[in-house]
Amino acid sequence: MPTENLKITTEAGHELSGSLELPTGLVRGAALFAHCFTCTKQSKAAIEVTRALAREGIATLRFDFTGLGGSEGEFGRAGFASDVDDLVASAGALCARFGDGILLVGHSLGGAAVLAAADQLPKSKVAAIATIGAPSDVPHVLHNVKGDIxxxxxxxEGDVTIGGRAFKLSKDFLDKTRSIDLLDRVRAMRVPxxxxHSPTDEIVSVDHASNLFKAAKHPKNFISLAGGDHLLTNAADASFAATVIASWASRYLPMKDxxxxxxxxxxxxTGHGKFGTEVHTSSHRFVADEPRSYGGDDTGPTPYDLLNAALGTCTAMTMKMYADRKELPLEGVSIHVTHERNHEEDCGHVEAMESGRPIQALNRAITIRGDDLTEEDRARxxxxxxxxPVHKxxxxxxHIHTDDQS
Incomplete structure (x- = not known):
């Protein structure tokens, strides 16, 4: 999927570094992702979650908080309040581009930050909020600070290490972190x-999720990320969380009229990718693309994949209809369709080669399942x-007729 790098200017005057993951096709809505404590927008969870949301048609922005990654400012003097300010600025930039009603997603302390930021954003700007492994009290993160508090x-001020990395923290950072009553903000929140949360999270226990859930008003949902660790280092866990969040968020980010x-x-x-396009039927939508070897983003089947699929699916349906009508004990079929561009060379079509007209072919291999089928049934x-019908x-x-509808 295409990724757009951008800068966001905060009220404090410094720039935040952001990466916007764009759907290959049309945009259903937008989301803002807040990374975990001292992580960056390049953390495994940040990348996996934002790209999975983009696959669901949700343009998703991840960014580095003040003083982290590619963002300006001093992390050690910023504190939690600065993270909230960063989110407000980023949400404003996202709404200006995609319209109000965005999804806020936060991981670990980023989850606490999006909950706190909702209180400072106009209600029209936030459609829903999702947290992943978030603490229910902000000072909890100070347990991860190694140093002489x-x-x-x-x-x-003084030197500390957090997650094995060296930082210089100020007293102001500690004071701002301790001053937030997150559960009070959640109780007052009126956002889905x-x-x-993972019940095996060893950094932020699942009790924190229980506290947040109890404090929140309906509509609210809880999803167990059983087996996952706090940082979602397994890409499958991050992808699962993102897919569930995207599906849930579709209720609050509906398809555009x-x-x-x-x-x-x-x-x-056409969409945001180099070749990626979105296909709409009367009731369905999906993406077609080219593989990376052709310069595409590989976000969907190729046009020839779709051609092969048209023949294969129509063949399977026709065989099933016939078997049902004749009450044949057909258990199923598997059909492998491939496209051959130089069929005239392989099969010696002399006339085609002499005329310069290429002959292409679709090769269809059919496997029929059904132990009780007779040889006559299989042949038929x-x-x-x-x-x-597609074969015919x-x-x-x-004939293909083309009209300019511009």
Whole structure:
């Protein structure tokens, strides 16, 4: 999927570094992702979750908090309140581009930050909030700080390590972190909430999820990320969380009324990828693309994949209809369709080679399942395969008419 790098200017005057993951096709809505404590937008969870949301049609922005990654400012003097300010600025930039009503997603302390930021954003700007492994009290993150906290409070600042990385923290950072009553903000919140948490999280126990869930008003949901660790280092866990969140968020980020859904046929729309396009039928939508070897993003089947699929699916349906009508004990079929571009060379079509007209072929290998089928039944089913409507269309005298509808 295409990734757009951008900068967001905060009220404090410094720039935040962001990466916007864009759907290959049309945009259903937008989401803002907040990373965990001292992580960056390049953390495994940040990348996996934002790209999974983009696959669901949700343009998703991840960014580095003040003083982390590629963002300006001093992390050690910023504190939790600064994280909230960063989120407010980023949400404003996202709404300006995609419209109000965005999804906020936060991981670990980022989850606490999006809950706190909801209180500072106009209600129209936030459609829903999802947290992943979030603490129910902000000072909990100070347990991860290795250093002389008492000396920092006495001297005004000091050196610490967090997650094996060195930082210089100020007393102001500690004071701002301790001053937030997150559960009070959640109780006052009137935004749909999904709490995702692993019962095996050893950094932030699942009790925190229980506290957040109890404090929140309905509508609210809880999803167990059983087996996952706090940082979602397993890509499958991050992808699962994102897929569930995207599905849940579709209730609050509905399909746009002006999306092209034709009464018949299909409409193909170009999107944000280099070659990726979105296909709309009267009731479905999906993405087609080219593989990376052709310069695409590989976010969907290729046009020839779709051609092969048209023949294969129509063949399977036709065989099933016939078997049902004749009450044959057909258990199922598997059909492998491949496209051959140089069929005239492989099969010696001399006339085609002399005329310069290339002959292409679709090769169809059919496996029929059904132990009780007779040899006669199998032979008849293979004959029926050649009678499927798409097969007839492809081998018939097909005209394609093009009109400029601009």
């Amino acid at each position: 008492a000396a920092i409070e006495r001297d005004g 909430l999904m709490v995702c 002006d999306w092209p859904m034709p009464e018949e046929g299909v409409i193909v729309c 089913l293979i004959e029926i395969a050649d009678k499927c 269309t492809l081998e018939g005298h097909l």
